[in-house]
Amino acid sequence: MRVVHYLNQFFGGLGGEEEAGAAPQIKDGAVGPGRLLEQVLGEGAQVVRTIICGDNYAAENLDELTELILRETAEADAELFVAGPCFEAGRYGVASGAVCSAVAAELDIPSVTGMALENPGVDLYRQDIFIVDSGQNASAMRDVLEKMAAIALKLDRGEEIGLPAEEGYIARGILRDAFVEQSAAERLVEMLFAKTAGESFESELPAPTFTPTPAPPPVLDMSKAKVAIVTDGGLVPKGNPDNISAYAATNWGSYDISGVSDLKGEDYEISHRGYDTRYVEQDPDRLVPLDVLRELEQDNVVGEIHNQFIATSGLANPLATSRRLGREIAQNLKDQGVDAVILTST
């Protein structure tokens, strides 16, 4: 089995953070963890090419890196693509997820990587690819590579991959039909018995977990701050120019309010199927409180109102989409020099 392996500058032996800007290098054969990978894949497996890239370079040139990897992997006649494992390294995880998912989609060969649950690459790519739960500790390298190898070999042989807990990968959010012995009611009652008896049981629908987000520091001087209004209540200009869906929206829009001191119902509409929208349609300030914020700007209570408000529709959105929208909106506002945000949620 011919394998191509992706590593960052640290695991590829180039150096630490000081080498994070390193451009991609291509080596014949296995490097660092690649040697162990060959071992655990077993007889006949050979890492034919290793691509090593600095984490910063990868983060800043992800498209270029992806293309290079697609080209090299195709040229190497690879039957398997492996990246990492990346443990907690965020930039490494995001790059590995991106290249694995591109290889799987474009070249139609198995690809697998490994990351800690907290790695931002998990949220971005776990639906597309198999990411083995590596934990945070790089000393578990062999154990992680063994799990990655087991999944890779099964994919190569076209065998079915078992449940996340059995195979050690991070749940992809895929539902699959299966026959079970007991009805839902029976399983539920059994769980309830176990719960009341203080015994262990496993929920079939684990609740999503939310890792705490560190709070930004307070705004020291509001009278000099640039404040933006964001809403998930679906307020858009008449005609909904960005086609923001009223249900499970996948995008957001930014709408000009420079020189406007009061939002008028006749100029706007609501794209949101989750609440009675008549009141906001009557007076959009009930959702995007521009009228009072303009007065507070006039009185210099706030420095400046950002000249665009941002809207999306927060209804039945998968968590992964919501997180992406949040990241994109935050980046946009950061780029515009916004100091503080009022988010209004219906």
Add this chain to the structure above:
Amino acid sequence: MCQVTSVVPVAKMVGSNRVVQGQGIVHVLGNADLPPEEEKELRRKTVLQALEALKSEAGGSQG
């Protein structure tokens, strides 16, 4: 960021650090039952609460 919402438990569950109680799902920053002037005053109060939260160390919710 300060989130103004009528469903404070959801905001807290997802980890919002600064949360202000809104006036209802159908009009987070208003109240259609009030005369326009009073409604605007209520909106002003809610917005000022949000600005106050943004000026304060996070960890609690206002209102």
